[in-house]
Amino acid sequence: MKHVNWKFALAVLVLVFILLYPWLGASSYTKHLFILFFIWSIVAANWNLMMGYAGINSLGNIGFMAIGGYTAGILAKSLGVPPFLTIPIAGIVTSAVVTLALGLPALRLSGIYIALLTLIFADTLPSLLTQTREITGGAMGLHEIPPFYPGMDKTGAYYICFVFFLVVLFIIYRIVHSPTGMAFVALRDSENFAYCLGVNKFRERLKVFALSSLLTGAAGGMYVHALGDISPTTLGIEPFLLTIAMIELGGVGTFLGPILGAAVIVFGNEFLRLAGTLRLTLLGALICTIILFYPGGVIQLFHTIEHRVERLLNRKTPTT
Amino acid sequence: MENLVNALVSGLISGSLYATMALGLTIIYGVSRVFNFGHGVIAVIGAYITWYLLSVFGVPFLPATLLSLAFMASFGWLVYRFTMSPLLKKPNWEFSTVLFMLGAGILLENVVLQVFGPRVKSIPVLVDGALKVGFIQINWHEVALMGIVLVVIAALSLFFKYTRTGQAMRAVAQSIPGAQVVGINIEQIFGLTFALAFTVTGFSGILLGTKYYLNPHVGWEWMVKGFVIVTFGGLGSTSGAVVAALVLGLVEAVATLYFGAIWVWPIWFVLFLIVLLLRPQGILGGRT
Amino acid sequence: MLTVRELDCFYSDLQVLRGVSLDVGEGEVVALFGPNGHGKSTLLKAICGLQPPKRGSIRFKGEEIAGLPAHQIVERGLAYIPEERHLFSDMTVLENLYLGAYPRHARPVLKKNLEFVFHIFPRLAERRHQLCSTLSGGEARMVAIGRGLMSETSLLMVDEPSIGLSPGMKMAVFDAIRQIHCERGMTILIVEQEIQHALEMSDRIYLIKKGQIAFERRREEVQVDEIERAYF
Structure with missing residues (x-):
């Protein structure tokens, strides 16, 4: 039990440090790096939830993030929707689009098809963006997307992203330790045994796919509001x-x-x-x-x- | 009408080039179940070596191609021996090989960029002039390309049917324990398969380089087309890949004619989805 | 011809064979009995190189072969006919048999061996151009045995040749194995659940239980019910 405690203590120490960091003489640049870290670790953690736990060999998660980012950006910029709405909407739109267009067909197939389908999906997005230049800004992308609140500084964005980071990681932690997470560990270790326990692979994976793309899309929303722009280079x-x-x-x-x-x-x-x-x-x-x-x-x-x-x-x- | 016929002819030509691009991919997958996500850059390397020999050393086309193919064969064997072979012995090899070849693809692409620079290159055409039949006009070069592609496909199918090594490759593709039981050296056949596939892929890069332009990044576009083709034709099936390449070449030409080139990608993607939903084993593939 | 000593075999952490020793002499037919899941097939797979043993020695014709890759063991003249058959299903019967003669030493005698296979299994001669995926279970079993004979082998290891076959087909397969032994003087190591039939054709038997050799007997010294009792 001892090593669990020191690990826990270390984690708390790191979190406290991150919490106090803006007052410890952080420059605007290092705060910017931390914001990037918060957002990318969420994208990575969700991707890992698919790939490392659920065995969904997706290669399109950056595409999911871009869909979320563009959704939030367009809503906020063209329609003036406030950020506390654009981010959840970005997540939901991403999850719906991606689960219907990719998850449903791909998850019935074996590993390699998922990799192919998701890669080709992500590869199609830039040409779609060029097609819809009037709304998405084409190759130029979207700029001056409204921040989380008017007059936001780096410290504000830092804390909002930090809270988001904590919430999402908590959700992922719970999933990994929930019956669904256990089911995946069972599937990973012995597929036959898991079938005997009555694990429905397709349904469990679809759930993870939907949730993981939701959180990735929301991370895309966070990204555009925190940094102010998005362009096809993201893809x-x-x-x-x-x-x-x-x-x-x-x-x-x-x-x-x-x-x-x-x-x-x-x-x-x-x-x-x-x-x-x-x-x-x-x-x-x-x-x-x-x-x-x-x-x-x-x-x-x-x-x-x-x-x-x-x-x-x-x-x-x-x-x- | 005139436009349509010309589009169909050019569709057949690009389709046959795509077929050679897809063959290397489907050969490796069929035998070893490794899906080569670094496929595109392999073709680019083959093309660049040929280009370099042609334009810097002035080597004639045929020896330049042969030298480049010899390099590709040894390269394929080395890649198998030192990277794929250890990875295939670990659990989760299916996806770790995918990620590895992706990383290797980026690495090699940027090595090509460092060595040859970003400027667009092209390999000179084989023959000049054009063939005219009524309103149809085809460059002799493209006729030659189609001829070469046909010879390559025929040679490959004879190889798989009648040679000891070719039969062993088909045997490994169908049952690895079966192949072990009859005394086939699996490691050796896997290595030779990579050598063969890299050679075919390098050759397809050379052919594509004579028809289209060449830069260090173009391999990704070729590769993704190859992905769609092999899925369409059934993973691991060589005849399926050839048929699918021709079909998709024609579709691409017609779509470009009527909707514009920008719609080609979305159309490929939708076709890909439809095939996956209706017939995941591909149009000619027997098994999933 | 074959000498196995103190063989230990594992599936990841699970020990399947514990110090197994076994001998097969030239020209002998040896049967291996034992309950399912007690290590019979694992022993054959360890001998032919499909499941390399962790410890112990396997000597074939005086040469140590433990831990060699499967193809090198086949090249030394030891053929294994797997229970699962593992045929090349998208190839014809003839192509499968030709592939059986893949080892270099089997090439020169390919014609002779093919004639012998068709002599033993006339049915395969009729179906030589048929794809293996379209064969019945019994015919597929014949192809598997035929493919093993094509490798110009001196020891044939057959894993449950009669499993899943109709009674008539079972008899045909046992007759064929007997014929292979009589006409070729082939040394045979057979794993079988049909105790009665396998006992009739063998010179000696081993009974393997919980990964260990429970007993070894000559045919004259053993009754069917003694073997059956040992299963429980």
């Missing part, structure tokens, strides 16, 4: 790769993995900028290296260290 290869790298780096199929991965990637990406045009080369190499040599990610590294420390402690205390 480019780089955000896609960065998010995949977050999940793989942190540890697929673990609760904390994608969050740790998001922290490393968001703050590390700033160093990566120094590499200039080599950035994507390094990113590709990073993903390949992790998958090939360290499939468990950072989380596994922690577990290994913890194990070693425990063994060391056990050796010192004589067994009775």
Whole structure:
């Protein structure tokens, strides 16, 4: 039980630090990075919920986020809908569109078809955006999207995104530890056994798909209100790769993995900028290296260290 | 009418080029169940090497192509031996290979970008001039391309039917334990399959490079078309891929004629959805 | 010909075989009995390389083969006919049989072996151009056995050849195995649930229970009911 407590203490310490950080001399730039971290870790955590827990091999989650972002942006900018409405609407619209157009057909099929279908879906979105230039701004994107409240500064956006981050992570934590989450662990470990328990794979996966796309779409809404703009570059290869790298780096199929991965990637990406045009080369190499040599990610590294420390402690205390 | 016929002819030509693009994908999937998400950049590499030999060293077309294909074959074998082989032995290999090849695709794409620069290249056409039959006009080059594609497809099907290695590849595709029981070396066949598929893919890149433009990023577009085609034709089926490529080439040409090029992608996507919903095993595929 | 010593085999953490030792002499027919799920098939799979053992030794013709990949074991002249058959279902009967002769040493004698297979199973000669997915269960079993014979083998390991077949078909399969032994002097290791029939054709039997050899007997020393009793 001891190690659970120190982990919990560490988590609380980190959260308190994040809570107090704006008063600890944070620059506008570092606050901006934290906002990015909050939003991307939600996207990554939801993607991981699909991929690592439910075994839905989706490659289109950035597309889900873009749908949410554009929905919220258009509603707020063209129709003047207030943010506390645009964000839930963004989530619901994303979930409805994506679940109907992708989830229902794809989830009945085997893994590789889901990957194909979601990738092609995300690939179709930029041409749709160009088609609907009058509403979406085409290649230019949407700019000057209203913030969460008039006259919002970085600190305000920081706290709103932080609260959102906490709420979504709490929801994901509950799902992972709910009967649905258990059902998935059962499915992952032994499909036949899970069938014997009466787990309906299609229905459970559809539920996760709907919820996960809802939260991802809402994260898209948060993104546009916090940062003020969105363009088809969001759908480019780089955000896609960065998010995949977050999940793989942190540890697929673990609760904390994608969050740790998001922290490393968001703050590390700033160093990566120094590499200039080599950035994507390094990113590709990073993903390949992790998958090939360290499939468990950072989380596994922690577990290994913890194990070693425990063994060391056990050796010192004589067994009775 | 004239426009329509010309569109259909050009649809057949691009369809046959798409077929070679899809073949490499479906060969790897059929035998090893690895779905190569780095497929596009493999084609681009094959094309770039040929371009480099042609325009920098002045090597004639045929030896340049052969050299480039020899490189592709060894590259395919190396990729299998040092990355896919260890990944296939782990649980969740189905998706880890997908992510790995995606990452490798980006890596290689940017290596190509660093080495050759972002400027658009093109491989010179094989033959000049055009063939005119009534109002139909086809470039001799495109006639040559179609001829080459037909030869490639015929050669591949003979290979799979009559050679020891080709039969072993089909055997592995149908039952891995069965193949082990008759004494087929699975590792060796997987390695050779990657070598063969990379060669075919590199060759398709060369052909596409003579008809369309070439830049480090164009592989993604080719690859996604290849994805739709192999799903349409049934994953792992080579004849299905050829038929699907021709059908989609024609659809693309007609759609461009009547609705404009911008609608090509959404139409491919909708067709893809319809096939997945009605016949997930593809139009010619036997199993899911 | 085959000497297995102290073999331990695991499925992930579960130990399936515990210190199994077994011998098969040249020209012998040895039957392996035992309740379902007690390690009979695992033993055959361990010998032929499909399920590499964790510990122990397997010597075939004096050579250590434990842990070798399956294809190298086939090349040494040991054929395994899996219970699940594992045919190449989108190929014809003939293509399946040709693939049986995949090992290099089997190529020169392909014609002779094919004639022998068609001699034993005339039905396969009639259906040689039929796809394997369209065969009946008994015919598919014949293709599986035929494919094993094509590899120019000196030891044939047959896993439950009669399972799921009609009584008439069962007899045909047992007759064929007997014929293979008589006409070719083939050494055979057979796993079977039809105790009576398998006992009649074998020289010795082993009974495997809970992953261990419970007893070994010559045919003359054992009765069917003694084996049946040992199952419970």
